[in-house]
Amino acid sequence: MGGFFGVVSKESCVDDLFYGTDYHSHLGTHRGGLATFAEDHFFRFIHNIENAQFRSKFENDVVHLRGRLGIGCISDTDDQPLIISSHLGRYAIVTVGKINNLNHLVQQAFQTQHTHFSEMSDGTINPTELIATLISRGKTFVEGIQLAQTAINGSCSILILTKDGIWAARDRFGRTPVLLGFKDGAWCATMETCALPNLGFFSQYELGPGEIAFITAEGMEQKCKPTDTLRICAFLYIYYGYPASEYEGINVEWSRNRCGAALARNDEVEVDMISGIPDSGSAHAIGYANESKRPLTRPFVKYTPTWPRSFMPQQQTTRDLVARMKLIPIRTLIEGKRLLFCEDSIVRGTQLRETIKRLYEYGAMEVHMRPACPPLVYSCPFLNFSRSKSELDLAARRAIYELTGQHELDFTPYTDHQTDEYKAMVDRIRLHLNLSTLRYQKLADMIDAISLPKEKICTYCWDGQG
Ligand code: SF4
Structure with missing residues (x-):
């Protein structure tokens, strides 16, 4: 970007x-x-x-x-x-x-x-x-x-x-x-x-x-x-825009809170506490916790004095190390608990998988994940948006490949949350991440949370319509 x-x-x-x-x-x-x-x-x-x-x-x-x-x-x-x-x-x-x-x-x-x-x-x-x-x-x-x-x-x-x-x-x-x-x-x-x-x-x-x-x-x-x-980029509101900013008169933090609230309205899972993957999942988690009336906690805190978000080494192995070093788990808030996390999105899923593994190592009973946007099926052709650089790396595309053995096919069924193909893809990602449950935001709910008409927002990452 x-x-x-x-x-x-x-x-x-x-x-x-x-x-x-x-x-x-x-x-x-x-x-x-x-x-x-x-x-x-x-x-x-x-x-x-x-x-x-x-x-x-x-x-x-x-x-x-x-x-x-x-x-x-x-x-x-x-x-x-x-x-x-x-x-x-x-x-x-x-x-x-x-x-x-x-x-x-x-x-x-x-x-x-x-x-x-x-x-x-x-x-x-x-x-x-x-x-x-x-x-x-x-x-x-x-x-x-x-x-x-x-x-x-x-x-x-x-x-x-x-x-x-x-x-x-x-x-x-x-x-x-x-x-x-x-x-x-x-x-x-x-x-x-x-x-x-x-x-x-x-x-x-x-x-x-x-x-x-x-x-x-x-x-x-x-x-x-x-x-x-x-066609303003929807990801500004979901992930990379700064919470205190407004575009088209709509504040980012406010729309993230609404994303979290929409996730909560569609959920019936019983958990002990709600959390966000720091930092960008936090505003979604606040919305979820307020809507579900469940406690908001921070089982991971970020060591901000020396690990600012802007530090992003080019080597993937160093990036993974940095991601691990930044987040410090708190055993008291994890052990024996049923945890529900909000995350802005799942891109490759590699760092998230590691984070979930650590939660189990610290004694979590259940880990539930609620991404604030639908599965990323397409990479961005319009901006140099590093989150989705290679399509084949996307967790959704890997899951589709595992299910079909094909890299090139009509992805439309995987962008509709009501199809069997979509459900199989989400379950494959859930298994890969070792989650108790995984439920993505519906596209219509994400658009409603941003509160701009669909035709004014780029949603290409999710449905190929930009
Ligand atoms: S393709 Fe995705 S990241 Fe790119 S402008 Fe559209 S919504 Fe934003």
């Missing part, structure tokens, strides 16, 4: 930029970057944040940044912001999204424009550089951004820093949010509204699908109207 933040102020923007970008740290684990403009000059820093928090990597740079305008990003893929010289002028750019036809567009640019791209260390082309190249084909920024949005298969939200202000553009189908905030003497653009209150900003406006705006310290100007076709 990734996230970005931009600010234009009458005073120095540096502190707001630093903290505003930091509030997007939960969206990516690979690279962080900041750029400001002052004295006819771009200032820029980019760091690897795989093994350290954004703030610790950038706090020594902040004193060297100057200016009233700046953009920053947390990226799961490429080095950003890029600084571009073009016929549109000089600008810095950050993007969030995924370009499925990147190779095709690069080859097209080679043939029609005889241009070139710099390679990243892994030999691939930086997608943000490709977006900048597409934008430069336009006579204006608006035309260029629209050309880029139309050319790419996938999605792309963009911030462009110029000497006069910041262009903010939301992806064509609004899969990722882009919101504008205001305070006396400054405007900002953000993907997470949780960045606003502690910096004194008020949420002012949410860009619609494909909408383009230009912000200065004086205000915002709409440069391209939104379309009617909104």
Whole structure:
């Protein structure tokens, strides 16, 4: 995934930029970057944040940044912001999204424009550089951004820093949010509204699908109207959005509480206590416990002083070790108990299996799991969403393969909770995880908890409809 933040102020923007970008740290684990403009000059820093928090990597740079305008990003893929010289002028750019036809567009640019791209260390082309190249084909920024949005298969939200202000553009189908905030003497653009209150900003406006705006310290100007076709990513509400944020006017924590409550309404299992797998299962568990009127406890606590969520090593074995070290079991709350856990989702299930094993080792009598969304059958083709990178790794797809011996088939029956195929798949996952019971959220209940109309939400991960 990734996230970005931009600010234009009458005073120095540096502190707001630093903290505003930091509030997007939960969206990516690979690279962080900041750029400001002052004295006819771009200032820029980019760091690897795989093994350290954004703030610790950038706090020594902040004193060297100057200016009233700046953009920053947390990226799961490429080095950003890029600084571009073009016929549109000089600008810095950050993007969030995924370009499925990147190779095709690069080859097209080679043939029609005889241009070139710099390679990243892994030999691939930086997608943000490709977006900048597409934008430069336009006579204006608006035309260029629209050309880029139309050319790419996938999605792309963009911030462009110029000497006069910041262009903010939301992806064509609004899969990722882009919101504008205001305070006396400054405007900002953000993907997470949780960045606003502690910096004194008020949420002012949410860009619609494909909408383009230009912000200065004086205000915002709409440069391209939104379309009617909104497909905001449902996973923002279920898992990766920050609980204090709102998109389309709907708070994340509130919708997670509603998810948990819906799970409880469909349940009749007798248990001693309700818990969430920390951290993202916690809000769902609160909703479940309140609805079922059963006690909410924390049989696992997370060692937060040194294991922040943003620390995400690339090696799977190290990731598994980190997942284990982070969660500390409490025997008093586990031994002899019938436990029901809420979890945001089950992706591969490998770490969850290990967590469940530990519960039994600590004397749990029963372990019941209630994921807040339906089984993940498809991986995300629209965002660089690391949770579902490889389809064949998904717990649901592995179960389907075990049941059918096929990787390619019509998956529709497995997306309908009433079919025998769905029930067999869920039971196979339950056996694999060694759970007493496993009951997934129904798609309709998840949509109802988010409380946007189905046609405005991307649910591709679950039913292939995006
Ligand atoms: S496919 Fe899944 S992760 Fe991707 S945008 Fe749609 S709901 Fe979100």
